[in-house]
Amino acid sequence: MPEPNHPVPVHVVLEPTGRYAAVTPGSSILDAIRQAGVEIVAVCGGRGTCQTCIVQVLEGNPSPLSPEEKALFSEQHVVQVYRLACRSAIIIRTRVFIPSESLSAHLRLQVEGRGEDVQPDSPIKAVDVDIPPPNLQDLRSDETKLKETLEASGLRNTRISLPVLAEASLALRRLSWSVRAVIDRIGPEPRLVTVLPRETRVLGLAFDVGTTKLAGYLVDLVSGDIIARSGAVNPQVVFGDDVISRISYANEGEEQRRTLQFRLAATLNELVETLCREAAVERAQIADAVVVGNTAMHHLFAGLPVRPLGEAPYVPVVTDSIDAPAVDMGLHLAPGVNVHLPPNVAGYVGADHVAMLIASDAVAKGHTAIALDIGTNTEISLITERGIWSCSCASGPAFEGAHIENGMRAVRGAIERVGYRDGEFHVKTIGDCPPVGLCGSGILDAVSALRQAGLLDARGRFTGNDPRIHSANGRAEFVLVPESEAGHGKDVIVTRADVHEIQLAKAAIRSGIEILLAEADLGYDELDLVIVAGAFGTYLSLESAKRIGMFPPLPTDRFQQIGNAAGLGAVQLLLSETKRAAARRLARSIHYVELTTHAGFHDTYVESLLL
Numbered sequence: 001m002p003e004p005n006h007p008v009p010v011h012v013v014l015e016p017t018g019r020y021a022a023v024t025p026g027s028s029i030l031d032a033i034r035q036a037g038v039e040i041v042a043v044c045g046g047r048g049t050c051q052t053c054i055v056q057v058l059e060g061n062p063s064p065l066s067p068e069e070k071a072l073f074s075e076q077h078v079v080q081v082y083r084l085a086c087r088s089a090i091i092i093r094t095r096v097f098i099p100s101e102s103l104s105a106h107l108r109l110q111v112e113g114r115g116e117d118v119q120p121d122s123p124i125k126a127v128d129v130d131i132p133p134p135n136l137q138d139l140r141s142d143e144t145k146l147k148e149t150l151e152a153s154g155l156r157n158t159r160i161s162l163p164v165l166a167e168a169s170l171a172l173r174r175l176s177w178s179v180r181a182v183i184d185r186i187g188p189e190p191r192l193v194t195v196l197p198r199e200t201r202v203l204g205l206a207f208d209v210g211t212t213k214l215a216g217y218l219v220d221l222v223s224g225d226i227i228a229r230s231g232a233v234n235p236q237v238v239f240g241d242d243v244i245s246r247i248s249y250a251n252e253g254e255e256q257r258r259t260l261q262f263r264l265a266a267t268l269n270e271l272v273e274t275l276c277r278e279a280a281v282e283r284a285q286i287a288d289a290v291v292v293g294n295t296a297m298h299h300l301f302a303g304l305p306v307r308p309l310g311e312a313p314y315v316p317v318v319t320d321s322i323d324a325p326a327v328d329m330g331l332h333l334a335p336g337v338n339v340h341l342p343p344n345v346a347g348y349v350g351a352d353h354v355a356m357l358i359a360s361d362a363v364a365k366g367h368t369a370i371a372l373d374i375g376t377n378t379e380i381s382l383i384t385e386r387g388i389w390s391c392s393c394a395s396g397p398a399f400e401g402a403h404i405e406n407g408m409r410a411v412r413g414a415i416e417r418v419g420y421r422d423g424e425f426h427v428k429t430i431g432d433c434p435p436v437g438l439c440g441s442g443i444l445d446a447v448s449a450l451r452q453a454g455l456l457d458a459r460g461r462f463t464g465n466d467p468r469i470h471s472a473n474g475r476a477e478f479v480l481v482p483e484s485e486a487g488h489g490k491d492v493i494v495t496r497a498d499v500h501e502i503q504l505a506k507a508a509i510r511s512g513i514e515i516l517l518a519e520a521d522l523g524y525d526e527l528d529l530v531i532v533a534g535a536f537g538t539y540l541s542l543e544s545a546k547r548i549g550m551f552p553p554l555p556t557d558r559f560q561q562i563g564n565a566a567g568l569g570a571v572q573l574l575l576s577e578t579k580r581a582a583a584r585r586l587a588r589s590i591h592y593v594e595l596t597t598h599a600g601f602h603d604t605y606v607e608s609l610l611l
């Protein structure tokens with residue numbers, strides 16, 4: 001029998017992951033979610049004021065509605081048992097569904113980026129044709145007539161798969177035998193993709209599948225215009241924040257791997273829906289798709305095993321580009337639509353990096369340049385006229401606000417900028433609301449500002465007698481925002497451990513840069529350009545990154561922050577066969593440098609730890 005003072009824990013099961021926590025009765029659902037290790041957005045820190053921690057209770061009766069919930073939820077929401085996780089206490093065994101928005105509310109989803117314009121040169125062509133309707137004198141089959149009509153338009157030996165033929169046969173009759181035939185010219189023979197009403201706009205899809213975020217673009221394949229763009233959170237985040245945890249989950253079994261694939265495809269299908277709605281077009285108009293991602297995301301999307309990516313020597317299953325039916329990858333597009341997956345370079349340098357290099361055009365322009373895409377893994381390429389060297393470094397999740405005491409994702413209330421002027425620290429938050437934590441660019445700035453203020457030494461230890469430096473529980477911390485000014489009534493602090501996390505991340509990136517420069521026998525002052533891509537790369541302060549030694553001390557005008565260049569690279573690869581061929585040549589020509597076994601890596605890394 002449990003002692004009276006030790007109540008029996010109750011189980012809380014969290015959907016859709018199936019994770020669970022055993023908590024004391026009376027704990028909040030938010031506590032249970034956190035205990036289970038699931039990251040939910042709770043911007044106000046659980047005070048019931050931000051409305052970001054919404055969940056749905058599927059089983060079990062939580063405590064009665066709080067005043068905040070009564071004010072927030074409609075009658076229908078109450079019936080469907082929507083609750084604020086922080087305001088609902090658990091009484092009995094409970095099953096809770098966490099909607100993806102609560103894992104991601106207001107998260108910056110970057111779909112903007114800079115890239116060179118590309119001349120549309122799509123492998124998809126549209127031909128308007130009139131096909132003779134059948135009559136008693138003409139009993140040829142639909143297939144025969146389609147092929148003969150296309151041949152008369154210069155398209156010899158067009159292949160028509162069974163599912164495409166089934167749809168085309170119905171469409172021919174619906175459209176009175178006067179149609180737009182959409183043809184894919186990839187491969188030795190043309191292939192019929194779909195049949196549409198005459199003069200219909202033919203569209204393509206480009207997706208950048210990041211570990212955390214997805215970016216989607218709907219593109220007119222003739223004009224090259226992006227007619228809609230949208231972002232979403234990668235639904236796989238509930239199975240782990242980083243690539244390694246996704247690989248581990250997939251390795252638990254075939255069902256788990258399929259779950260990751262299925263959930264990703266489901267969200268991409270929702271994104272297609274959103275894009276089509278925004279552009280007021282039909283899904284049926286989509287005739288081609290390109291998907292880029294890091295090698296693990298690529299493999300999970302394509303239904304390939306990821307076990308080899310998680311075990312030394314970390315080889316990919318495939319590096320060459322792939323063209324395969326969209327339906328095989330779970331995308332709800334017309335049956336003839338193929339997805340093009342551009343080439344990967346190595347286990348940890350994927351097609352998204354190749355796409356980013358294509359978009360930046362640094363190779364074609366002959367620059368001597370470093371191009372980096374900063375994330376949990378940072379891919380770096382050194383581009384020279386003598387060749388391209390690439391590596392991947394484990395920069396960790398600190399720049400996403402993870403493993404930082406008061407870290408958070410880039411959502412409202414996150415400090416995104418910290419400056420130091422005249423002895424004062426100044427902070428700016430996303431949404432200009434009272435601060436509740438630090439996102440990646442904020443913690444990077446904070447470390448740089450502390451160093452500038454002389455409150456950190458080169459090893460990352462606090463120095464001096466500033467009253468804002470405290471020692472709590474045997475650890476040093478700096479109060480960046482006092483509780484009286486914070487949005488959740490608690491100090492926003494930077495700890496010694498936070499500084500250490502940033503040192504590890506920036507050392508990984510800087511040592512990657514230095515190793516590539518050494519491979520090419522170049523000094524950093526010989527670089528014309530440092531191209532910084534990715535969401536964090538867009539928002540980071542170059543001055544802060546240079547001050548703490550993450551980037552070489554080059555003049556700021558040699559840096560370019562180009563946003564989601566991988567997404568724009570995917571658009572270019574969608575639009576241009578020439579670019580697809582360039583991507584294949586590029587990926588094959590890259591000298592991949594494995595840092596973990598590189599003789600100079602350890603010493604360079606240790607040196608780069610200094611601020």
Ligand code: FES
Pocket residue numbers: 041042043044045046047048049050051052053084085086087
């Ligand atoms: S309302 Fe629940 S965390 Fe803000």
